[in-house]
Each structure stands twice: as C-alpha cells, then as structure tokens.
Amino acid sequence: xxxxxxIFLPMLVALVIPFLFKKVRGIHTGWFVxxxxxxxxGIYTTLLPMVQDGESNTSSFDWxxxxxxxxxxxxxxxxxxxxxxxxxxxxxxxxxSIFYLDRTREQLGNFYVYLLLxxxxxxxxxxxxxxxxxxxxxxxxxxxxxxxIGYWYKRDxxxxxxxxxxxxxxxxxxxxxxxxxxxxxxxxxxxxRELIAQAPDLSNHSWFIWxxxxxxxxxxxxxxQFPFYIWLPDAMExxxxxxxxLHSATMVKAGxxxxxxxxxxxxxxxxxxxxxxxxxxxxxxxxxxxxxKQTDLKAILAFSTVSQLGLIMSLLGAGAIxxxxxxxxxxxxxxxxxxxxxxxxxxxxFKGSLFMIAGIIDHETGTRDIRKxxxxxxxxxxxxxxxxxxxFSMAGLPLFNGFLSKEMFLTGMLSILEFDLFAFGTWGxxxxxxxxxxxxxxxxxxxxxxFRTFTxxxxxxxxxxxxxxxxxxxLISPAILGTLVIAIFFIPNLIxxxxxxxxxxxxxxxxYTSPTDIKINIAAWHGFLEPELWMTVGIIVAGCLLYWTLxxxxxxxxxxxxxxxxxxxxDSLMYISEVETNRLSRFYMTGYMRSxxxxxxxxxxxxTISTVFIKDAFNISFARLAPIRFYELIxxxxxxxxxxxILLAKSRLTSIIALGAVGYTVALFFVIxxxxxxxxxxxxxxxxxxxxxxxxxxxLPKLNRHENRIKFRLGNALVAIGVGVTVTIVALSAHxxxxxPSISSYYEETVYTxxxxxxxxxxxxxxxxxxxxxxxxxxxxxxxxxxISMIKLRLTKKKEVNRxxxx
Amino acid sequence: MKTNDVIxxxxxxxxxxxxxxxxxxIFFAGHYTPGGxxxxxxxxxxxxxxxxxxxxxxxxxxxxPINYTVMTAIGLLLALATAAGSIVFNVPFFTHAFDxxxxxxxxxxxxHTAMLFDTGVYLVVVGVTMTIIxxxxxxx
Numbered sequence: 001x002x003x004x005x006x007i008f009l010p011m012l013v014a015l016v017i018p019f020l021f022k023k024v025r026g027i028h029t030g031w032f033v034x035x036x037x038x039x040x041x042g043i044y045t046t047l048l049p050m051v052q053d054g055e056s057n058t059s060s061f062d063w064x065x066x067x068x069x070x071x072x073x074x075x076x077x078x079x080x081x082x083x084x085x086x087x088x089x090x091x092x093x094x095x096x097s098i099f100y101l102d103r104t105r106e107q108l109g110n111f112y113v114y115l116l117l118x119x120x121x122x123x124x125x126x127x128x129x130x131x132x133x134x135x136x137x138x139x140x141x142x143x144x145x146x147x148x149i150g151y152w153y154k155r156d157x158x159x160x161x162x163x164x165x166x167x168x169x170x171x172x173x174x175x176x177x178x179x180x181x182x183x184x185x186x187x188x189x190x191x192x193r194e195l196i197a198q199a200p201d202l203s204n205h206s207w208f209i210w211x212x213x214x215x216x217x218x219x220x221x222x223x224x225q226f227p228f229y230i231w232l233p234d235a236m237e238x239x240x241x242x243x244x245x246l247h248s249a250t251m252v253k254a255g256x257x258x259x260x261x262x263x264x265x266x267x268x269x270x271x272x273x274x275x276x277x278x279x280x281x282x283x284x285x286x287x288x289x290x291x292x293k294q295t296d297l298k299a300i301l302a303f304s305t306v307s308q309l310g311l312i313m314s315l316l317g318a319g320a321i322x323x324x325x326x327x328x329x330x331x332x333x334x335x336x337x338x339x340x341x342x343x344x345x346x347x348x349x350f351k352g353s354l355f356m357i358a359g360i361i362d363h364e365t366g367t368r369d370i371r372k373x374x375x376x377x378x379x380x381x382x383x384x385x386x387x388x389x390x391x392f393s394m395a396g397l398p399l400f401n402g403f404l405s406k407e408m409f410l411t412g413m414l415s416i417l418e419f420d421l422f423a424f425g426t427w428g429x430x431x432x433x434x435x436x437x438x439x440x441x442x443x444x445x446x447x448x449x450x451f452r453t454f455t456x457x458x459x460x461x462x463x464x465x466x467x468x469x470x471x472x473x474x475l476i477s478p479a480i481l482g483t484l485v486i487a488i489f490f491i492p493n494l495i496x497x498x499x500x501x502x503x504x505x506x507x508x509x510x511x512y513t514s515p516t517d518i519k520i521n522i523a524a525w526h527g528f529l530e531p532e533l534w535m536t537v538g539i540i541v542a543g544c545l546l547y548w549t550l551x552x553x554x555x556x557x558x559x560x561x562x563x564x565x566x567x568x569x570x571d572s573l574m575y576i577s578e579v580e581t582n583r584l585s586r587f588y589m590t591g592y593m594r595s596x597x598x599x600x601x602x603x604x605x606x607x608t609i610s611t612v613f614i615k616d617a618f619n620i621s622f623a624r625l626a627p628i629r630f631y632e633l634i635x636x637x638x639x640x641x642x643x644x645x646i647l648l649a650k651s652r653l654t655s656i657i658a659l660g661a662v663g664y665t666v667a668l669f670f671v672i673x674x675x676x677x678x679x680x681x682x683x684x685x686x687x688x689x690x691x692x693x694x695x696x697x698x699x700l701p702k703l704n705r706h707e708n709r710i711k712f713r714l715g716n717a718l719v720a721i722g723v724g725v726t727v728t729i730v731a732l733s734a735h736x737x738x739x740x741p742s743i744s745s746y747y748e749e750t751v752y753t754x755x756x757x758x759x760x761x762x763x764x765x766x767x768x769x770x771x772x773x774x775x776x777x778x779x780x781x782x783x784x785x786x787x788i789s790m791i792k793l794r795l796t797k798k799k800e801v802n803r804x805x806x807x
Numbered sequence: 808m809k810t811n812d813v814i815x816x817x818x819x820x821x822x823x824x825x826x827x828x829x830x831x832x833i834f835f836a837g838h839y840t841p842g843g844x845x846x847x848x849x850x851x852x853x854x855x856x857x858x859x860x861x862x863x864x865x866x867x868x869x870x871x872p873i874n875y876t877v878m879t880a881i882g883l884l885l886a887l888a889t890a891a892g893s894i895v896f897n898v899p900f901f902t903h904a905f906d907x908x909x910x911x912x913x914x915x916x917x918x919h920t921a922m923l924f925d926t927g928v929y930l931v932v933v934g935v936t937m938t939i940i941x942x943x944x945x946x947x
Contacts, residue, residue, distance in 0.1 A: 774886055778883060
C-alpha cells in the first residue's frame with residue numbers, strides 16, 4: 001500500500017471542513033474530523049507486525065524530479081511509533097475538543113482546518129526520508145501551530161505567544177535547513193537512509209560539525225530545550241486541546257524525533273554526545289526547578305513538559321555513547337536509547353491526560369490559578385483520580401508507567417560513569433547528580449500540581465463558576481490515557497516488544513540486526529542491591545520533605561532578579577530588532593538628496609579605484625597620443641575658465657551664461673575634431689537649453705533669488721575631486737591599453753557600397769544602428785508628453801479653484 | 808504701451824523661409840553630407856520659434872494649424888513602419904533598401920528607405936520641440 005498518500009489525507013479532509021461547518025450547523029464539526037485520525041490509527045496498526053520483524057515500508061511519489069526532490073514515506077519502527085502517537089493522541093484530542101469547544105460560539109471551521117493541517121505536517125515529518133520534504137513538513141508544523149496558538153486572535157497574549165513560538169521555531173527550522181543542505185552536499189544524496197549508510201565517511205568531512213550544530217539548533221528550538229524553551233510557556237494561550245496535542249505529545253517531540261533519526265549519522269562525534277546530553281540535562285533541571293514558581297496550572301505543565309523533554313533528550317545523548325563503547329556484551333549504554341523511547345511513549349500518555357484535566361478544571365471552575373483552587377476532590381472525583389494517576393506517573397512512583405522509565409533513566413545516567421572517553425571520566429559524575437536533583441523537583445511539582453488543586457480548602461468565593469464534575473464526553477479521552485498509564489506498568493514488555501524495540505533498532509542500526517536481538521526486559525523490581533532503587537527511595541523521601549516545607553521555601557523564587565530571565569532577553573532582542581534597527585536606518589536614510597548623492601559617489605570612487613589597483617589595471621603610456629595643437633590648447637583654457645566661472649559665480653545668471661559658453665566651446669571642439677554633425681546639433685541644443693534655463697531662472701520665487709556664492713564644503717569638495725580623479729584615471733588607463741582595433745573601418749568601407757550613403761554618422765544613425773535612433777525619438781516623445789502632463793494636469797490646484805468657483 | 812514690431816515682423820517673414828529652406832536642405836542632404844533628420848527638425852522648429860517671437864501664439868497657431876502632438880505620433884509611426892516594413896519582404900527587422908533611379912528633371916538620384924525613417928525622426932523632433940515650447944509658452 002502506498003503509505004505516502006495517507007500523509008496527505010488530513011489535508012484533503014481539511015479542504016471540506018469549512019463547508020461542513022457552514023452547511024451542517026446541527027452537528028459538531030469535530031465528529032467529521034474524528035474519522036480521520038481513527039482511520040489512520042487503524043491503518044498504521046496493521047504495520048505493527050511488519051516492524052517487529054525489523055522490516056520497513058517505503059513508498060514515494062516525485063515532486064520535482066529534475067531536482068531529485070520527492071515525497072518519500074519510509075516507515076520503520078521509529079516512524080511508526082510516532083505515527084501511532086500522532087494519530088492515536090490526535091483522535092483522543094479531537095474527541096475531547098468536541099466537548100471542550102462550543103459549536104455555537106467558536107469558529108470550529110478554522111480550528112479543525114489548522115488541526116488537520118498540523119496532523120498531516122507531523123505525519124510528514126516523521127515519515128519523510130527525504131531531507132527537503134522533511135523540512136517542508138517541519139515548517140508546516142511551525143505555521144499550523146502558529147495558527148493554533150493564535151486561535152483566539154482577539155487576545156493580545158495569544159498573538160504574542162503565537163509570534164514568539166513562530167520566531168523561535170522558524171529560526172531553528174532555517175538553521176536546520178542549512179544543516180540539511182550541507183549534509184546533502186557532503187553525502188551527495190537527500191535520502192536519510194543513504195546518509196546513514198555512509199556515516200563513517202561523513203564524519204571526516206570539514207562541514208560535519210557545522211551541519212551537526214545547525215541540525216541540533218532545529219531540534220532544540222522545536223523541542224523547547226534550554227535556552228529556547230521560552231516559547232512553550234507562552235504557547236499555553238492556545239485552547240487546551242491544542243496544548244495537549246501539540247505541546248505535550250507531538251510537535252515538541254519532533255525535535256526528539258530529529259535527534260533520534262540522525263543519531264546514527266552524528267553519534268560518532270563527541271560534540272553531539274556532549275551537546276545532546278548536556279543540554280538535555282540542563283533543560284531537565286531548569287524546567288523542573290522553575291515549574292514550582294508557576295501559579296497557573298498550564299504553566300506548571302508547560303515547564304514540566306520542558307523538563308521531561310530534556311530528560312528524553314539527555315537519554316538520546318547517552319544512547320549515542322553506545323556507538324563508542326565498543327564492547328558488545330556491555331549492554332548498559334544500550335539501555336539509554338530504549339529508555340528514551342519508552343519514556344517518550346509514557347510522557348505522551350500522562351502529559352496528555354494532565355493537560356486535558358487542566359482544561360476540564362479551567363472549563364468547570366473558570367480559573368487555572370492554583371492559588372484560587374483547592375478542595376475539588378469531592379466535587380470532581382473522576383478528574384481527581386485521573387490527575388492523580390498522571391501526576392504520580394510523572395513523579396515516577398510505582399504502579400504507574402513513569403516509574404519504569406524513571407528507573408531506566410537513572411540506569412542510563414549511571415552508565416555514563418563507566419564511560420571514560422571524551423573527558424566523561426572526570427565530569428561524568430555530574431550527570432547522575434543533576435538527574436537525581438531534577439527528579440526530586442519533578443516529584444515536588446507533581447504533588448504541587450495535584451494536591452494544591454484537589455485537596456485543601458474549597459474556596460467558592462474566588463471561583464468565577466460553581467465547580468462541578470465535567471460531562472462524560474470530556475472525561476473519555478483523559479480516562480483512556482490514564483488507563484494506559486497503569487496498563488503499561490503492568491504489561492510493559494508488550495509495549496516494549498511491539499513499539500519500543502523496533503524504534504530503538506532505527507536509532508542504533510549498527511548494534512542490532514533485528515528487534516529480537518535487543519535483550520532488554522523491562523522489570524519493575526531490580527533487587528535490593530541495585531543503586532536505582534535507593535535513588536528512587538531517596539527521591540521520594542527528599543521530595544516529600546521538600547513538599548511539606550514548600551510554603552517555607554517557595555518565596556525564594558521571587559528573589560530571582562527579573563532582568564536575569566531569558567524572557568527578558570527575548571523581549572530586549574525584539575526591542576532591539578524593532579527600535580534600534582529603525583534608529584540605525586534613520587541614521588543614514590536622512591531624506592536629503594545630498595546624503596544619498598554622497599553615498600553613491602563615494603561608492604563609485606571606492607569601488608572603481610580599488611578595482612583599478614587590485615587588478616593592476618593602472619597604466620599610463622604616451623605611445624598612442626596625438627600631438628597637441630595650438631587651437632586645442634586655447635579651447636581647453638577657455639573651457640576651464642568657463643567651468644570655474646560656473647562654480648565661483650555669485651549670480652545664477654552668470655552661471656547660466658557660463659554654462660552656455662561651455663556648451664559652445666564643446667561645439668567648437670567638435671568642429672576642430674572633425675565632427676560637423678555633432679557640432680551642428682550641439683549648437684542648436686545648447687541654445688535651446690540655455691533658453692530653458694533662463695525661463696526657469698525667471699520663474700524662481702523672489703525669496704530664493706538672493707545672490708549667493710555656492711557654500712564651500714570640504715566633504716563635497718573631496719567627493720568631487722575624488723570622482724574627477726577616478727574618471728581621469730580610468731580614462732587614461734583605458735586609453736593606454738587598447739587591446740583591439742576599432743570596427744569603424746568596416747563602416748568606412750561599406751558606407752557607399754552597401755548602405756548607399758556618404759555621411760557615415762547619419763548612415764550609422766538611420767541604417768547600421770537605426771534601432772537606437774528609433775527609441776531615442778521615442779524618448780523625446782515621452783519627454784514632451786511628460787512636460788504636457790506636468791504643466792496642464794495640475795489636478796489638486798485646479799480642483800480647489802473649481803470648487804471655490806462653484807460655491 | 809503697445810510696441811511696434813514692424814521691422815522684426817517684416818524681416819521674420821523673409822528670414823523664416825530662408826531658415827525653412829535651409830532646414831529642408833540639411834534634412835535631404837543628410838545622407839551624403841553633414842545634416843539629417845535631427846538637425847533639420849531642430850532648424851525647422853527654430854524657424855517657427857522665430858515666428859512665435861515676432862508674432863503672438865494665437866497668430867502663429869492660426870497660420871500654422873498643426874497639432875504637434877499628433878505630428879510626433881505620426882513621426883514615430885512612420886519610423887516604426889519603415890523599420891517593420893522589411894519584415895514583409897522576409898528580411899530582418901530594420902533592413903533598408905536603396906537603388907539609383909533616372910528621374911525626370913532631376914537626373915540620376917538615389918532613393919533610400921532610410922530617408923523615410925529620417926522623415927520620421929524629422930517629424931518627431933519638430934513635434935517635440937514645438938510641443939515643449941508651446942506648452943511652456945501658453946502656461947501662465
């Protein structure tokens with residue numbers, strides 16, 4: 001089956017959604033949309049047996065064959081896992097949104113078009129094997145998420161959040177495109193599979209590190225890693241189904257997908273391991289630490305998403321170490337990649353349900369402020385149960401799937417201790433320590449989220465609405481996800497074998513030949529002697545202590561200076577790009593013609609002079625010069641005198657007359673250099689133009705007629721002298737090194753025989769090169785029409801006069 | 808006070824024709840000796856300007872009832888048609904043709920399609936120059 005067409009299915013459905021919304025007002029549009037992800041989920045499930053055997057499905061169609069660009073759908077374990085997440089969570093989110101969004105008050109047509117567009121883009125990202133089409137879908141996710149975040153476009157915060165996420169993710173996307181282009185040039189192919197096959201050769205290329213950093217920039221911005229995570233909390237202005245879908249389960253994981261997909265290419269590099277693991281851990285700690293500062297439910301979840309993405313990212317980095325360990329039996333590094341994928345699935349389940357619960361609380365109480373909430377346990381028992389399942393899983397408590405992946409995470413981080421390449425031997429101890437501290441904070445904010453909302457004192461006077469349990473339809477989706485959270489704990493190996501192992505195969509293709517080679521068995525119980533268990537016990541003890549004393553130490557968050565925050569940095573960057581660049585351009589765009597002329601002339605002088613000297617074209621030879629005649633000397637002296645008069649004259653009238661004198665002198669030059677046609681024309685034209693100058697002078701306003709010399713300005717003089725010297729140098733050099741004989745001898749020979757004329761100048765004008773003349777007379781005609789329009793069509797003035805006369 | 812320009816006007820009536828004839832001569836001789844459509848046109852225009860100086864705008868317009876804008880257009884059309892006419896004879900755009908003929912009274916003369924093109928130039932130059940001067944002169 002050509003699976004590549006299924007990517008475009010959501011787009012096709014998106015085409016008809018607006019009509020359905022307009023014509024079928026009685027039924028919530030979401031029901032029609034729901035069909036798409038459910039059907040796709042079913043279709044992708046049929047591929048599960050195939051990937052378990054380590055096989056893949058490839059289908060493609062050409063887009064721009066002449067450039068080698070096509071849409072290639074390559075479905076292996078990793079793509080299939082993501083495709084199932086996208087369609088599965090997509091179906092649940094659509095179901096949830098049917099009850100969340102009101103069909104009479106919201107523009108559902110827009111919402112579902114954006115959502116389907118996003119779904120298609122995400123499927124395209126995870127299935128594309130072609131770098132360019134991958135980038136195409138990548139930017140489509142940025143654009144559709146921009147539209148979704150700004151869905152309530154009448155709110156300022158929505159527009160701000162949408163713009164911020166757009167700027168940051170598109171910045172990363174463009175960097176990624178640069179990395180992709182470098183990769184495709186290095187490997188001479190656009191196909192990721194072929195690039196992976198030649199990975200050892202690529203790592204010796206001098207662009208390798210550059211492309212690595214650029215691709216990572218794309219992954220880090222999309223996955224909200226430090227320091228690019230700042231768009232994610234602001235993106236919480238989107239409707240809650242969008243937050244649940246984009247900002248927990250799918251879009252933010254596109255970056256993780258990218259890192260996982262490119263691990264076989266880049267894992268040989270030390271920079272990759274350090275960057276991915278290091279940035280992941282910093283993000284993990286930073287996100288979990290600042291989650292406790294938040295008072296908004298969705299903001300807590302946003303920071304927790306950032307932190308969990310950091311966790312997965314660091315595991316992917318540690319998974320890349322397995323390419324270096326070299327010891328086949330040493331499976332401990334291999335754990336990391338497995339843990340990363342496993343936690344990715346778990347995070348999608350519990351974070352999706354938590355976002356939906358946050359939406360329910362917002363919907364049923366009218367606020368998301370944790371300071372106003374409390375005591376909802378008895379009022380919303382089902383929501384409380386689901387929230388507790390999600391939070392405990394997020395905290396990493398037993399009986400929930402988060403526990404399994406958290407244990408594996410600790411194993412992965414501890415395994416770094418045994419890795420002694422690339423200075424990991426000395427700094428490696430930091431990794432498990434940071435991971436442990438971050439896990440403690442994760443524990444605290446998970447408790448903070450669920451117990452501050454549902455236990456304690458009920459404060460009805462602070463709530464805009466009377467709180468009550470959500471309708472059953474809204475609870476279905478989070479309930480399904482909550483069930484999965486528990487189910488995965490009890491039957492982890494089912495998920496592990498069906499989904500995770502084929503995906504790990506795609507990340508570490510050199511280590512295994514088929515998914516059954518991966519000898520990892522997920523177990524909840526490791527035994528007393530394993531350090532992971534005692535680390536978990538430590539997390540729980542320290543977490544409980546910190547949570548009980550939360551009110552005592554939470555005020556330290558307000559001590560953090562505001563100007564140190566990354567948001568402030570972003571805001572000031574935006575300010576600089578708007579205000580400072582505006583000031584900069586106003587600094588040189590003065591609006592005075594004089595400044596622009598100075599720029600242009602200076603540019604001409606610098607470019608020409610430097611070219612002449614760099615190219616060694618400066619050359620003066622006297623070999624081809626004619627002797628100077630007496631008349632020429634006299635006329636040149638007259639010409640110089642007239643020119644100086646123009647510059648130094650006090651009265652404008654004198655300047656005009658001197659200009660006329662220059663013109664007639666030039667005509668005299670034409671006479672002594674044997675150009676009678678030019679002389680004739682020059683005389684007549686000079687006469688006409690002097691007459692026109694006099695006309696202009698006569699019409700000068702009295703105020704501006706005051707007789708002043710031209711003011712001397714040193715800058716103007718320097719520029720003028722520079723231009724003069726430049727032109728002289730160019731003329732002298734050009735004349736000194738004439739390479740070829742002139743073509744004029746041809747004209748002399750053929751003017752009578754072929755063209756039937758005697759006056760070469762005129763024959764050139766009307767016969768040899770009559771085309772020029774045709775357009776020169778066209779120029780004259782346009783000039784005359786221009787003068788007519790300027791003089792006769794003075795609309796504003798005339799209208800004014802007419803109106804006054806009419807009144 | 809109204810000035811009496813009788814000397815100027817009488818002289819103009821004679822000089823105009825001399826200038827005009829000279830301009831026609833320059834125009835026709837252009838292919839073999841200095842001159843051509845451009846200078847010829849400018850000289851004709853200068854003759855008309857002399858009329859304008861001696862008499863007033865209205866008088867000249869009644870005695871020479873020419874619409875100079877239309878004249879410019881005709882000139883452009885003529886030039887373009889001459890250039891394009893060669894296409895009809897299956898030769899490239901702007902190919903001129905000429906030959907020598909025995910004409911009654913004039914004897915052996917050459918006839919050249921370049922002359923038609925030059926006529927176009929002549930008409931445009933006269934038209935443009937007169938348009939500019941008339942428009943500016945009529946403005947107040």
